[in-house]
């Protein structure tokens with residue numbers, strides 16, 4: 001990984017992104033995005049990831065090649081300072097690299113951090129996520145705003161929900177809400193928040209013709225849930241091709 005750029009700390013809190021610890025958020029965001037790029041999740045500057053550690057939120061710049069970011073490119077925001085700010089649409093950064101703008105996904109990441117106390121939120125432009133929203137678009141009324149699937153082992157990769165312990169079981173139905181895309185990323189925020197209110201236990205929201213936002217209480221959970229979801233989206237697209245249903249009525253086996 002490239003070392004921090006060696007800026008001095010003249011009022012820009014550069015120390016907040018300087019650490020030898022590979023698990024420090026300023027190091028992890030670039031290294032995770034480099035991995036996500038290989039999966040096609042964050043290519044062409046689309047997608048990204050943000051990490052919260054206690055009050056501090058670490059955010060990537062906007063419009064940069066996400067797999068080539070350096071720790072010195074990372075923005076840092078305080079949730080407490082943000083909560084006190086009177087203008088909810090403007091954001092005050094503790095650290096702000098002057099050559100960039102913060103990710104347009106920032107208000108969406110903040111929704112996961114404030115409404116769900118998430119520790120990490122990942123946004124992908126995965127083909128599989130986009131294809132699922134396209135298939136659902138043709139699914140007819142009532143079905144098109146929710147992806148659901150059951151009786152697939154990988155569903156166990158998801159937590160049961162906000163402030164609930166344990167994971168979903170094999171026979172549980174995984175439900176992911178779908179919101180419509182908007183011309184500007186930040187305008188998705190109110191619809192993402194609405195979906196979170198309607199689906200209090202969801203860890204993800206699909207955005208039609210765009211991608212998916214996935215979060216978890218820490219980096220490990222956000223990453224594994226995002227991987228599980230991408231696996232299920234790919235499987236669902238292939239199942240659709242084979243004319244296989246996503247929902248089946250296999251009953252849980254009752255021990256005799």
Ligand SMILES: CSC[C@@H](O)[C@@H](O)C(=O)COP(=O)(O)O
Nearest residue numbers: 045046047048062063103104105
């Ligand atoms: C390929 S542009 C994609 C952006 O509009 C947006 O959807 C996105 O995911 C990344 O926004 P960014 O501001 O670069 O972090």
Ligand SMILES: [Zn+2]
Nearest residue numbers: 046047123211
């Ligand atoms: Zn996007």
